[in-house]
Amino acid sequence: MADITLTIDGKQVTVPQGSTVLEAAQKADIFIPTFCHDPELSRYGACRMCVVEIPGMRNLPASCVTEARDGMEVYTESPAVIEARKTILELLLANHPLDCLTCPKNGDCRLQDYCYYYGVGDTPFEGEHHEYEVEEENPFIVRDMNKCILCGKCVRACAEIQGRGVIDFAYRGVNTKVATIMDVPLSESECLFCGNCVAVCPVGALQEKGLRSQARTWEVEKVKTTCSYCGCGCNFDLNVKDNKVVGVTSCDGDVNGRALCVKGRFGYGFIHHPDRLTKPLIKKDGEFVEAEWDEALSLVAGKMGETKKEYGADSLSVLSSARCTNEENYLLQKFTRAVLGTNNIDHCARL
Amino acid sequence: MTNSIEEISKADYILAIGTNTTESHPIIGLEVKKAIRNGTGLAVADPRKTEVASMAHRHMQLKSGSDIALLNGLAHVIIEEGLYAKEFVEERTEDFEAFKETVSKYTPECVEEITGVPVDILKEVARNYAQAKNAPILYTMGITQHICGTHNVLAVANLSMLCGHIGKESSGVNPLRGQNNVQGACDMGALPNVFTAYQKVGMENVQAKYANAWNVDALPDKVGINIGQMMERAGSNVKAMYIMGENPVLSDPDSNHVAHALESLDFLVVQDIFLTETARLADVVLPATSFAEKDGTFTNTERRVQRVRKAIDPVGNAMPDWEIICNLSSVMGYPMNYSSAKDIFDEISTVTPSYAGMSYERLDNGGLQWPCPTEDHPGTPYLHKDKFARGLGKFSAVDYVPPAEQPDAEYPMILSTGRRHFHYHTGTMTRRTGTLDKYYNEESLEINEIDAQKLGINNGDKVKVTSRRGSVEVKACVGDTVPEGMVFTSFHFSEVAINKVTNSQVDPVSNIPEFKVCAVRVEKYSAKNVS
Numbered sequence: 079m080a081d082i083t084l085t086i087d088g089k090q091v092t093v094p095q096g097s098t099v100l101e102a103a104q105k106a107d108i109f110i111p112t113f114c115h116d117p118e119l120s121r122y123g124a125c126r127m128c129v130v131e132i133p134g135m136r137n138l139p140a141s142c143v144t145e146a147r148d149g150m151e152v153y154t155e156s157p158a159v160i161e162a163r164k165t166i167l168e169l170l171l172a173n174h175p176l177d178c179l180t181c182p183k184n185g186d187c188r189l190q191d192y193c194y195y196y197g198v199g200d201t202p203f204e205g206e207h208h209e210y211e212v213e214e215e216n217p218f219i220v221r222d223m224n225k226c227i228l229c230g231k232c233v234r235a236c237a238e239i240q241g242r243g244v245i246d247f248a249y250r251g252v253n254t255k256v257a258t259i260m261d262v263p264l265s266e267s268e269c270l271f272c273g274n275c276v277a278v279c280p281v282g283a284l285q286e287k288g289l290r291s292q293a294r295t296w297e298v299e300k301v302k303t304t305c306s307y308c309g310c311g312c313n314f315d316l317n318v319k320d321n322k323v324v325g326v327t328s329c330d331g332d333v334n335g336r337a338l339c340v341k342g343r344f345g346y347g348f349i350h351h352p353d354r355l356t357k358p359l360i361k362k363d364g365e366f367v368e369a370e371w372d373e374a375l376s377l378v379a380g381k382m383g384e385t386k387k388e389y390g391a392d393s394l395s396v397l398s399s400a401r402c403t404n405e406e407n408y409l410l411q412k413f414t415r416a417v418l419g420t421n422n423i424d425h426c427a428r429l
Numbered sequence: 430m431t432n433s434i435e436e437i438s439k440a441d442y443i444l445a446i447g448t449n450t451t452e453s454h455p456i457i458g459l460e461v462k463k464a465i466r467n468g469t470g471l472a473v474a475d476p477r478k479t480e481v482a483s484m485a486h487r488h489m490q491l492k493s494g495s496d497i498a499l500l501n502g503l504a505h506v507i508i509e510e511g512l513y514a515k516e517f518v519e520e521r522t523e524d525f526e527a528f529k530e531t532v533s534k535y536t537p538e539c540v541e542e543i544t545g546v547p548v549d550i551l552k553e554v555a556r557n558y559a560q561a562k563n564a565p566i567l568y569t570m571g572i573t574q575h576i577c578g579t580h581n582v583l584a585v586a587n588l589s590m591l592c593g594h595i596g597k598e599s600s601g602v603n604p605l606r607g608q609n610n611v612q613g614a615c616d617m618g619a620l621p622n623v624f625t626a627y628q629k630v631g632m633e634n635v636q637a638k639y640a641n642a643w644n645v646d647a648l649p650d651k652v653g654i655n656i657g658q659m660m661e662r663a664g665s666n667v668k669a670m671y672i673m674g675e676n677p678v679l680s681d682p683d684s685n686h687v688a689h690a691l692e693s694l695d696f697l698v699v700q701d702i703f704l705t706e707t708a709r710l711a712d713v714v715l716p717a718t719s720f721a722e723k724d725g726t727f728t729n730t731e732r733r734v735q736r737v738r739k740a741i742d743p744v745g746n747a748m749p750d751w752e753i754i755c756n757l758s759s760v761m762g763y764p765m766n767y768s769s770a771k772d773i774f775d776e777i778s779t780v781t782p783s784y785a786g787m788s789y790e791r792l793d794n795g796g797l798q799w800p801c802p803t804e805d806h807p808g809t810p811y812l813h814k815d816k817f818a819r820g821l822g823k824f825s826a827v828d829y830v831p832p833a834e835q836p837d838a839e840y841p842m843i844l845s846t847g848r849r850h851f852h853y854h855t856g857t858m859t860r861r862t863g864t865l866d867k868y869y870n871e872e873s874l875e876i877n878e879i880d881a882q883k884l885g886i887n888n889g890d891k892v893k894v895t896s897r898r899g900s901v902e903v904k905a906c907v908g909d910t911v912p913e914g915m916v917f918t919s920f921h922f923s924e925v926a927i928n929k930v931t932n933s934q935v936d937p938v939s940n941i942p943e944f945k946v947c948a949v950r951v952e953k954y955s956a957k958n959v960s
Contacts (some may be wrong), residue, residue: 309730356745
């Protein structure tokens with residue numbers, strides 16, 4: 079496809095034909111705020127936060143759905159644009175709980191970021207506020223529809239990434255709300271709690287229950303790793319606070335992008351479960367007794383050595399693990415072959 | 430997988446057989462859904478009405494264990510109607526004639542008789558698969574967990590070669606592997622007959638190469654025994670066992686037999702993160718760490734090697750598995766002085782041709798799919814391009830054999846087992862998450878409404894499932910997910926230790942147990958039939 083060149087805030091940028099003005103701006107490292115836009119989801123053009131000024135065009139077009147044209151001139155921070163964005167923010171704040179101090183998404187909220195950026199601290203608009211009950215009855219996701227800005231990303235993520243369409247817009251006008259069929263809680267719907275809606279929510283409407291109740295945004299360190307459940311090999315960020323895994327959030331995975339399943343996103347609690355073994359155990363008279371590493375390893379080494387001496391190396395068998403790393407599987411087969419002296423090694427590949 | 434996961438959504442037609450994709454491999458399930466939205470045709474062969482079956486354009490609800498008849502039937506139609514890839518068959522394969530003769534017996538009418546799949550649907554799927562531009566076959570344990578599992582896989586491979594649907598993007602044979610690093614454990618030689626990258630035990634040059642790399646005089650050159658044989662010989666020939674991160678008491682068939690076998694050992698060591706059903710039987714239990722507490726790599730189902738990164742310190746005095754092995758080895762007089770997982774990986778890449786071009790530096794920029802033989806090799810998204818690993822693709826004439834256990838008067842139903850969306854394997858992890866276990870806290874047995882009515886069972890009633898080997902009690906879930914005559918449950922819950930019931934008959938080549946078919950009796954639970 080042919081390339082086109084346009085000018086954004088005085089800067090020339092060349093993009094493939096068919097690109098949007100927003101994509102062109104991003105290529106030129108020019109910031110345009112967005113709520114409803116997501117590169118993985120269908121173009122929506124609803125929130126109007128990404129409006130820009132393009133001489134010759136009526137009104138201020140939304141850059142996320144406006145196709146870039148050759149020779150186009152675009153202004154992303156003109157006075158008219160800034161005024162429009164401020165008004166959009168003021169309108170959103172008119173029906174949004176201003177509880178940032180206690181909001182678990184504080185520090186990870188686009189509404190908060192843009193209000194800060196444009197200096198919008200309050201709203202001149204007065205009117206009724208939603209008073210929806212916060213949905214907390216499932217163990218995975220908190221839904222606070224009072225904070226929803228109706229950007230529709232969750233609706234599209236559910237339909238277009240997860241392919242389920244569990245949620246959609248319901249009701250009309252000021253009562254418009256993202257809801258399940260018949261507006262039942264998620265746990266009574268077809269929801270599988272993949273949490274991909276939570277991953278795209280730009281505000282506090284959808285939150286990971288465990289993560290957001292244990293750590294504030296800026297307290298966590300994120301460590302990119304690979305999931306330890308099935309064979310898909312999804313990447314995600316472990317969120318760590320005070321040497322504890324407090325949650326999982328999406329990163330851009332090789333295989334999965336930002337998508338995860340319920341086990342990957344919400345199945346990390348076993349890491350710090352009180353049942354975790356923390357000391358070697360040696361069975362004495364039928365009961366397990368805690369031991370130090372030296373004692374346990376000497377006992378194992380001694381018994382394995384004795385057995386080998388008495389019955390030969392093939393009297394020993396080893397099961398390795400499809401759950402452990404490559405490095406560990408490699409070492410265990412090396413140990414089995416080079417140290418124990420047998421090829422009796424297998425793992426549960428067949429189950 | 431011979432293909433990559435991302436190639437699935439670009440396919441023209443997908444044939445999924447014996448895979449509950451959306452539940453067992455949710456992210457691959459998303460690719461299948463994406464494919465359907467792109468206009469890809471989908472045919473699913475499964476006795477159960479799974480979610481992926483309900484999404485399919487054609488659901489072939491075959492009788493359990495009749496896969497070879499179905500696959501040969503598809504091949505029959507394709508050959509009969511001249512739809513096969515003649516050039517591909519001629520240039521890249523061998524033994525076609527014998528295969529052709531075998532499948533000639535599998536007329537659509539005969540296949541309908543064996544599988545229950547109507548003639549029209551068989552013909553339609555055969556035509557669509559053969560005429561597609563590219564078409565991957567996806568399968569999982571529904572194909573392999575049968576006494577004829579190896580033949581089932583060969584029948585899948587036959588079909589893909591017949592249509593030239595292999596060795597191309599979005600065309601291939603794709604077993605979806607069920608555990609995070611089952612591919613890697615195999616690649617690393619945690620098998621009785623091969624070293625890393627499937628280099629055979631007993632080959633003189635291989636033995637010498639490893640003896641040299643590991644600095645020992647000689648290595649054992651006799652193929653070892655597999656997990657099933659270990660359990661059989663425990664207490665007799667096998668005196669001591671070392672088990673790292675596995676829970677065979679719950680995961681393997683005929684649990685009572687496995688537990689008895691482990692109890693009869695002179696010495697059992699289990700290295701795990703929890704005191705599992707298997708660890709309870711051990712003489713020594715060594716506390717290992719979870720994936721969050723260690724560095725390393727996992728290899729996923731599409732052969733992609735990816736980094737695992739340490740996020741927290743080990744819990745308590747637990748130690749990463751690799752450090753435990755190093756320490757034990759040193760105590761036994763063979764010092765292993767690796768200072769990090771990276772050190773070990775560096776050694777792996779020197780002895781493993783398919784991993785030779787990989788390093789932590791490269792993997793830090795993203796995963797690499799093997800084979801990746803050199804440092805400038807980009808990795809291999811799909812296998813068998815231009816040439817098969819063995820040279821010519823070999824057709825294997827395989828015939829249908831019925832499952833080891835058939836329903837009879839005493840055990841009139843078929844039990845099949847598998848996984849649930851909210852849990853994983855023996856539940857050791859998922860049932861300790863505080864989330865998944867809260868939401869899905871009780872296992873149930875799927876039973877068809879017609880059978881339920883006959884047996885006087887209502888939804889939610891407790892039932893007893895009995896086979897020749899044992900019995901369990903479980904709550905009934907009445908519906909139409911399973912066909913008449915079949916019941917299904919998972920192996921995630923120790924309270925419903927279904928492997929007390931399953932059959933330990935295995936495929937003679939792969940030693941995979943026949944988890945997908947065993948004969949059972951189901952009855953409403955009452956005080957009278959408590960065993």
